[in-house]
Amino acid sequence: xxxxxxxxxxxxxxxxxxxxxxxxxxxxxxxxxxxxxxxxxxxxxxxxxxxxxxxxxxxxxxxxxxxxxxxxxxxxxxxxxxxxxxxxxxxxxxxxxxxxxxxxxxxxxxxxxxxxxxxxxxxxxxxxxxxxxxxxxxxxx
Numbered sequence: 534x535x536x537x538x539x540x541x542x543x544x545x546x547x548x549x550x551x552x553x554x555x556x557x558x559x560x561x562x563x564x565x566x567x568x569x570x571x572x573x574x575x576x577x578x579x580x581x582x583x584x585x586x587x588x589x590x591x592x593x594x595x596x597x598x599x600x601x602x603x604x605x606x607x608x609x610x611x612x613x614x615x616x617x618x619x620x621x622x623x624x625x626x627x628x629x630x631x632x633x634x635x636x637x638x639x640x641x642x643x644x645x646x647x648x649x650x651x652x653x654x655x656x657x658x659x660x661x662x663x664x665x666x667x668x669x670x671x672x673x674x
Contacts, residue, residue: 538640543601544570544593545645555640557582561620572596581621582639583611587651594650604639605648607657611639627661 538557543550553570559578566585568575575592579585586604593600603609609624615636625634649657 540640542640543642543645544598545601545648546571546597546599550645557640564621568593571598579621581616583616583621583624586621586639590651599645599648599650601643601645601648602639603637603641603643605654606643607647607649607654608661609637609639609654610658610661627658629661629664631665 540555540557541552542555544553545551549571551571553568556567557564558567559565562580564579564582564585566577566579566582566589568577568589570593572593575589577585577588577592579588583604586600586602590600590605599605603626604611604624606624606626608627610627611619611621611624615623615625622639623636624639626637627634
């Protein structure tokens with residue numbers, strides 16, 4: 534069960550910064566994020582918190598806004614197991630080192646300098662994952 538939680542979150546676009554309201558409610562099978570900010574009132578359902586967050590971020594990014602939460606950090610990633618266990622409420626904060634990685638609350642505040650677009654985040658996480666893989670036999674020759 535996802536309890537109803539309201540919080541203030543920061544959104545940024547260049548030098549513009551706005552503190553906005555983000556509400557989380559729902560059940561284990563459906564989460565709803567309600568966002569009231571510079572783009573107006575937005576509501577996104579998802580199968581977990583992270584799924585709904587991705588939808589919210591995609592909508593905000595169309596107007597150049599970035600949401601300053603842990604789940605939007607460039608190095609934030611949630612494995613399928615982590616998502617299942619925590620209903621998408623936790624993400625790993627990956628480093629260049631092999632895990633175990635520290636975990637954080639997906640919607641907790643983050644430094645705006647550490648967040649990026651969905652595309653930037655996917656590239657960054659992929660680079661970390663690729664760097665942590667052992668070299669293939671082809672690389673050894």
